[in-house]
Amino acid sequence: MRQLSASEFEARLREVGESRYHHLHPFNQRMHAGELSREELRGWVINRFYYQVNLPIKDAYILSKLPSREDRRQWMTRIVDHDGRADGEGGIESWLRLGEAVGASRDELLGCRSVVPGARFAVDAYVNFCRTRPWLEAVASAMTELFAPDLIARRIDDMQRHYPWIEPAGLEYFRARLEQQPKDIEHMLGLVLSSAQTPEDQQRCVEALEFKCDVLWTLLDSVEQAYRKDTA
Amino acid sequence: MRQLSASEFEARLREVGESRYHHLHPFNQRMHAGELSREELRGWVINRFYYQVNLPIKDAYILSKLPSREDRRQWMTRIVDHDGRADGEGGIESWLRLGEAVGASRDELLGCRSVVPGARFAVDAYVNFCRTRPWLEAVASAMTELFAPDLIARRIDDMQRHYPWIEPAGLEYFRARLEQQPKDIEHMLGLVLSSAQTPEDQQRCVEALEFKCDVLWTLLDSVEQAYRKDTA
Numbered sequence: 001m002r003q004l005s006a007s008e009f010e011a012r013l014r015e016v017g018e019s020r021y022h023h024l025h026p027f028n029q030r031m032h033a034g035e036l037s038r039e040e041l042r043g044w045v046i047n048r049f050y051y052q053v054n055l056p057i058k059d060a061y062i063l064s065k066l067p068s069r070e071d072r073r074q075w076m077t078r079i080v081d082h083d084g085r086a087d088g089e090g091g092i093e094s095w096l097r098l099g100e101a102v103g104a105s106r107d108e109l110l111g112c113r114s115v116v117p118g119a120r121f122a123v124d125a126y127v128n129f130c131r132t133r134p135w136l137e138a139v140a141s142a143m144t145e146l147f148a149p150d151l152i153a154r155r156i157d158d159m160q161r162h163y164p165w166i167e168p169a170g171l172e173y174f175r176a177r178l179e180q181q182p183k184d185i186e187h188m189l190g191l192v193l194s195s196a197q198t199p200e201d202q203q204r205c206v207e208a209l210e211f212k213c214d215v216l217w218t219l220l221d222s223v224e225q226a227y228r229k230d231t232a
Numbered sequence: 233m234r235q236l237s238a239s240e241f242e243a244r245l246r247e248v249g250e251s252r253y254h255h256l257h258p259f260n261q262r263m264h265a266g267e268l269s270r271e272e273l274r275g276w277v278i279n280r281f282y283y284q285v286n287l288p289i290k291d292a293y294i295l296s297k298l299p300s301r302e303d304r305r306q307w308m309t310r311i312v313d314h315d316g317r318a319d320g321e322g323g324i325e326s327w328l329r330l331g332e333a334v335g336a337s338r339d340e341l342l343g344c345r346s347v348v349p350g351a352r353f354a355v356d357a358y359v360n361f362c363r364t365r366p367w368l369e370a371v372a373s374a375m376t377e378l379f380a381p382d383l384i385a386r387r388i389d390d391m392q393r394h395y396p397w398i399e400p401a402g403l404e405y406f407r408a409r410l411e412q413q414p415k416d417i418e419h420m421l422g423l424v425l426s427s428a429q430t431p432e433d434q435q436r437c438v439e440a441l442e443f444k445c446d447v448l449w450t451l452l453d454s455v456e457q458a459y460r461k462d463t464a
């Protein structure tokens with residue numbers, strides 16, 4: 001194993017996304033092709049919400065071990081983006097509105113009782129990863145964000161076209177992410193590229209990103225399987 | 233909520249198994265009906281092995297918090313049953329032989345690299361449950377063992393009949409469990425029935441058992457889905 005240059009290392013990380021990010025998952029492809037039933041879309045929102053509410057928690061674990069005040073200041077904005085600065089604001093609130101737009105009540109989402117076990121285990125694995133691993137690996141696991149803007153831009157278009165019954169306000173989360181994510185990506189990428197000082201560090205970052213792709217993929221596997229059973 | 237009598241409480245726990253234990257899972261039913269391909273059976277052994285190697289670990293977490301020396305002495309025998317008293321003995325060793333009998337090498341099993349992410353997340357969730365929850369809930373989560381002897385007895389018969397290419401020595405794990413499990417079940421059942429002192433305790437035990445059923449079910453979901461994709 002040799003140390004990759006920063007640009008080689010970034011290319012290696014991007015390869016992981018090209019081959020394993022959940023844009024390739026059959027359930028996601030059906031979502032974008034307009035093939036999901038209302039019940040499937042509702043099931044996706046309910047299960048994905050469990051991921052969303054856990055994002056500020058995993059970010060707090062990462063915050064607890066970042067190496068500098070400057071990094072913590074930057075990372076903190078992620079928590080604010082999800083929780084908002086006041087009631088009625090933030091990404092979690094936007095997901096609650098998406099839930100209402102697809103027929104899932106705030107209580108159902110916040111109670112997390114309809115989350116299927118496989119989705120819960122996958123998200124809990126992600127939170128535990130960020131809790132127990134060194135900060136560099138925990139930060140690297142967030143690098144699925146590198147691949148999110150393309151997917152989110154397409155998602156807004158495809159959902160408006162194929163599921164016109166979803167109120168436009170329900171898609172606000174995705175619009176906001178397109179504005180928030182560039183600052184997160186720039187910070188995270190700089191931090192990972194400059195801090196992975198050995199070939200072993202770089203390999204651990206690649207594996208952390210692969211792990212995170214598995215989390216997102218398994219979440220969709222679980223939703224797909226739960227709704228296939230319901231219709232069987 | 234009212235406090236159930238010991239026999240009502242035991243009946244309530246048995247109801248959970250009747251409705252959610254993995255004997256009902258389609259993949260398990262296909263296994264017993266002789267419908268699994270060699271590749272599917274091999275995949276099941278590889279993924280289930282990840283559960284098997286984690287059993288003594290979760291048992292050690294439970295051991296660390298049991299209330300008495302007597303309970304620890306009893307619980308300790310579970311770890312010995314899995315690890316053996318010497319090289320070449322114990323349940324994990326028997327699973328390695330089952331692996332060889334279905335075409336999975338010891339290295340492949342011990343490396344755990346072919347475990348599908350969903351199975352890994354489910355098993356890790358179980359270990360974390362036993363690590364972080366009070367001992368009564370952790371012990372209650374092991375009560376899927378109440379339902380195991382019936383399933384294992386049928387498994388030995390069905391596997392011998394439907395998969396005659398599996399060497400008889402490969403099924404030794406299941407034969408040994410039929411002898412080991414009664415002592416574990418008696419201890420565990422006595423401990424849970426006598427220690428759940430409030431309706432809330434009883435309810436938490438029921439939920440712990442439901443959680444554990446979800447772990448085993450999700451493990452089979454993940455194997456089923458992984459091999460469905462391979463053949464699609």
